[in-house]
Amino acid sequence: QVQLQESGPALVKPSETLSLTCTVSGGSIKTNYWSWIRQPPGKGLEWIGYIFYTGNTNYDPSLKSRVTISVDTPKNHLSLKLTSVTAADTAVYYCARYFESSGSLDYWGQGTLVTVSS
């Protein structure tokens, strides 16, 4: 059973960089694609992007200039970096396994709330 766990700072200052890690257990990060999704408080889900372990990525156009998703195969984890954050980036951030052939997100982490505030 694949399990995912997000971790990182809960508070980030405006204009700084948000950095999160998603640790994958119960399976190799090399066998699938992986995604990041976020959900502002009281709002809907937003797709951020995905990555394959080879480094192939795809990002939401509205975030593309500020976001980087990467993988660390020895540590079996993926990372999210979002630069120049504002209050609008305050959200619960989820990582999920992206099953490419079906276009679905079948395993999710529990999510981590990141607040952007000075």
Place this chain on the structure above:
Amino acid sequence: QSALTQPASVSGSPGQSITISCTATSSDVGSYNLVSWYQQHPGKAPKLMIYEVTRRPSGISSRFSGSKSGNTASLTISGLQAQDEADYYCYSYTISSTYVFGTGTKVFVL
């Protein structure tokens, strides 16, 4: 890219059937069979309920079914139960080779 449009809320009595629609402004939904649906209870992570428009993951009740007509996908919940009260989101591959979520629908069991 614009989110897929879903009704803000849908309600039904226990035992009834309800349907949630998911409409794209472009041909995103209509061009591909890569539409999935997620259930989210308060404070919890989303859970995959339907993938590839009509397919159910192992362990998901047959009360949940999906369909598609043109640029609109739909999720039907039959035999509505109290535990079905949650938020539901559609999710689709787009013609821009990215993904987009629906606006979300809150299901109330009366």
